[in-house]
Amino acid sequence: MLARRIIPCLDVRGGRVVKGVQFQNHVDVGSILDLALRYRDEGADELVFYDITASTDQREVSPKWISMVSRAIDIPFCVAGGISSIDAAGARLAAGADKISINSPALMRPELINNLSEAFGRQCIVVGVDSFEDKGRYRVRSHTGDPDKMRETGRDTLGWVQEAVDRGAGEIVLNCMNQDGVRKGYDIRQLKAVREICSVPLIASGGAGATAHFSDVFKQANVDGALAASVFHKAIIAIPDLKADLKDKDIEVRL
Amino acid sequence: MSLIIVDTGCANLSSVKFAFERLEIPVFISDNPSDISAADKVLIPGVGAAPFAMDKIRQRGLFDVLSRLEQPVMGICLGMQLLFETLTEGKIETQGLGLIPGRVTALDTKLAPSPHMGWNQINILKGDSTILKGIHSGDYAYFVHSYAAPLGDFTLASCNYGTVFSAIVQYKNVSGCQFHPERSSAIGAQILANFAKG
Numbered sequence: 001m002l003a004r005r006i007i008p009c010l011d012v013r014g015g016r017v018v019k020g021v022q023f024q025n026h027v028d029v030g031s032i033l034d035l036a037l038r039y040r041d042e043g044a045d046e047l048v049f050y051d052i053t054a055s056t057d058q059r060e061v062s063p064k065w066i067s068m069v070s071r072a073i074d075i076p077f078c079v080a081g082g083i084s085s086i087d088a089a090g091a092r093l094a095a096g097a098d099k100i101s102i103n104s105p106a107l108m109r110p111e112l113i114n115n116l117s118e119a120f121g122r123q124c125i126v127v128g129v130d131s132f133e134d135k136g137r138y139r140v141r142s143h144t145g146d147p148d149k150m151r152e153t154g155r156d157t158l159g160w161v162q163e164a165v166d167r168g169a170g171e172i173v174l175n176c177m178n179q180d181g182v183r184k185g186y187d188i189r190q191l192k193a194v195r196e197i198c199s200v201p202l203i204a205s206g207g208a209g210a211t212a213h214f215s216d217v218f219k220q221a222n223v224d225g226a227l228a229a230s231v232f233h234k235a236i237i238a239i240p241d242l243k244a245d246l247k248d249k250d251i252e253v254r255l
Numbered sequence: 256m257s258l259i260i261v262d263t264g265c266a267n268l269s270s271v272k273f274a275f276e277r278l279e280i281p282v283f284i285s286d287n288p289s290d291i292s293a294a295d296k297v298l299i300p301g302v303g304a305a306p307f308a309m310d311k312i313r314q315r316g317l318f319d320v321l322s323r324l325e326q327p328v329m330g331i332c333l334g335m336q337l338l339f340e341t342l343t344e345g346k347i348e349t350q351g352l353g354l355i356p357g358r359v360t361a362l363d364t365k366l367a368p369s370p371h372m373g374w375n376q377i378n379i380l381k382g383d384s385t386i387l388k389g390i391h392s393g394d395y396a397y398f399v400h401s402y403a404a405p406l407g408d409f410t411l412a413s414c415n416y417g418t419v420f421s422a423i424v425q426y427k428n429v430s431g432c433q434f435h436p437e438r439s440s441a442i443g444a445q446i447l448a449n450f451a452k453g
Contacts, residue, residue, distance in 0.1 A: 002367070002416055003374040003395060045374055071273045076397055076438040093302075096269045098399070098438060121303035121333075123370045123399045170370050201368045224368060254374040254395040 003254040004218050004246065005045040005225030006239055007203060008232045010035055011052045012081070015065065018052070019230050026052075029233040032065050033072060039232065040073045042239040045254060047073070048101065048173070048227060050128075051081025052145035070096020078126055081145075084112065086119050093120060101126035101173060104142040107153050107160075110167060117168025122200075127169040131157040131190065132177045138190055141177065157190070158197055165200050172198055173227060176206040183209025183231065191221035203227050211242050215249045258451055259294035261321065262286040263334070264311040265301045267437065271331060274437035278444060280451045288320040296451065297324055301333030305342040305349045305359070305402070308333055312352075322352045328429045329386075329450045332400060335424065335431030339404060355409055355426040362403040365417035370401040377412040377422045377434075384411050385453035386423065386430050386446060394442045396422065396434035403433060 010017045010032065017035050018026040029035070036047055049069070066079055080101035083089050089100045100120075106112050106127055116125045130144045138157035143149045153160075161172055174194055176187035186207045195202055201224040204217045208228035217226050231237040243253045260271055262284050275282040282298075285291055299321070301308050312318055330338045342349040342359040351359070362371055374395040379387060390412075403420035406413060414422035414433070423446075424431045430450065436443030 001376060002371070005373050067269065070270055071276065074274065074277065074438060074440050074444060076399075076435070093267075094269060096273060098267070098270065098435075118304075119307075123372065123401065124302060171372060199368060200370065201372045224373060 001252045003045065003252045004223075005203070006043075006214070006242060006253070007046045007048055007225050007227040008035075008039045008044050008239075009048045009050060009205065009227045009229045011050050011229060012065075013052055017233070019233055033068060035233070036069050036073050036077070039239065040075050043243060043255070044075060044239055046075060046225070047077040049077065049079045050101075051079075066092055066095040066097050080126070080128060084109070086115055089116050089120065093124060099124045099126050099171070101128045103128040103130065106164065107140065107142045107155070110163065113164055113167035113169055117170070122168045122170035125169055126171040126173060127164040128173045128175060129157060129161060129164070130175045130177055133187070133190065138193070144175075144177065158193060161194055162197050165198060169200060171201045171203065173203040173205050176204075179207030180205075182207065185209065185213040186217040186221070186226065188217060188220045191217060191223055195222050201225070209236070211237055211245045214242060215246055215251060218246070218251050219249070256296070256451070257294045258282045258296045258298065259291055260284045260298045260300060261291060261317065263299065263301055263308055263317070264315070265303060265308055265333065267300050267302045267332070267435070270435075270437045271298065271300045274444065274447055275451065278448050278451070280448070286315045286317060288316060291317070292320050292324070294326065296327045296329075298450070299328065299330040299334035299337065301331065301337060302399075303333060305333065305336060305344055305351075306347055308337060309349050309351070312337070318352070322354065324354065325428060327450070327453075328354065330429070330431035331437070332433060332435055335433055336402060336404065338424075338429055338431055342402065344402060354429045355424060355431075357404060357407055357409070359402050359404050362401060362416065362420060363418045367417050370399060371416045372399050373397070375414050375416060375434075377414050379412045381411045384425050384430070386425060386449050387411060388449050388453070389445045390442060396432070396436070396439040396442060398434045400433060
């Protein structure tokens with residue numbers, strides 16, 4: 001059976017891994033390669049690297065560390081951050097990234113999803129969606145890496161996910177911003193709503209704080225993978241213990 | 256022993272090269288037809304769409320040499336699919352290299368999300384191949400694909416995602432993995448080592 005994926009997310013800023021609370025107040029948590037190797041050894045199924053300032057600073061992630069990571073690890077990884085052209089995406093894939101993830105540039109120019117999907121195949125095109133609940137409605141925000149540059153897009157989350165899939169996204173990562181960094185659990189209700197309309201793999205992001213949050217999101221929202229950062233970086237949850245717990249609860253995992 | 260990774264212009268080239276480097280197995284990347292036909296072993300990587308990949312193979316003048324390889328060959332992911340006679344993507348039919356009889360078609364995932372993406376278990380049907388040394392039924396491999404080859408006499412191992420399909424194939428001198436051994440942890444490394452050293 002297809003295993004549910006456990007995906008540590010490494011937010012990269014200035015060549016280091018950082019973590020903030022609700023996308024703000026970032027602290028240094030370690031070197032890119034040290035963390036990549038640590039998570040690989042602990043049994044992470046995949047890694048995601050977000051260059052959180054790339055989109056807001058109008059620059060693109062450096063392929064140099066991508067190649068370093070690709071050389072070192074033997075599990076798949078995805079890179080994100082300000083990728084806004086076929087050339088930029090191609091350079092990252094050629095450097096050894098398995099998937100690229102786009103977020104703000106796709107919101108500004110949705111046809112970018114079509115272009116990337118046609119050039120490289122939908123299997124390596126991930127669309128990240130930063131969603132914020134406001135008075136019971138799920139709304140998409142862009143440029144969330146910098147609070148001063150964050151924008152309301154006026155888009156409805158469900159509509160945008162559907163459009164991204166129709167345009168050729170091969171996977172959706174849904175960052176539920178109300179939950180991000182506060183470790184109170186994934187936004188099951190929102191993820192369930194998105195799961196209903198999402199025909200490609202769906203990855204939950206934002207809110208993991210305890211082992212039970214992972215089994216809850218797999219069982220209740222039927223997501224394909226769960227992404228988390230601080231609980232892994234701060235060693236609040238060890239991946240082997242997490243996977244053992246999921247297996248005890250009859251959730252398929254790779255041990 | 257010389258092992259060439261064919262430069263088809265596809266994106267996972269360096270990942271595959273790095274995987275052999277981790278194993279300390281020397282590899283060369285080439286799109287030169289005479290180098291490829293002289294190599295002891297040939298590996299064909301590939302991700303993306305079949306028509307695009309076959310166009311690149313033709314543009315680089317590699318169709319003839321690749322379709323006539325007699326030394327051990329391994330295809331990875333799309334590289335494996337290209338070994339077959341025909342690939343059907345939607346209404347588009349693409350002629351493959353024709354080294355393995357059969358047709359690659361869309362994977363019917365039933366109600367499960369598509370593409371098939373993630374770690375899935377393989378089930379060994381024919382275990383006597385050197386490619387499978389140290390590999391067991393129930394081992395997890397990393398898959399990312401929407402198209403697949405059906406089961407056939409060439410199937411060494413299968414995988415199930417809505418439909419049962421070929422995960423590892425072998426036909427005469429030619430073998431292939433639908434999953435990505437370069438991203439399949441120790442099991443993937445073992446398969447690449449088996450191919451290089453077998």
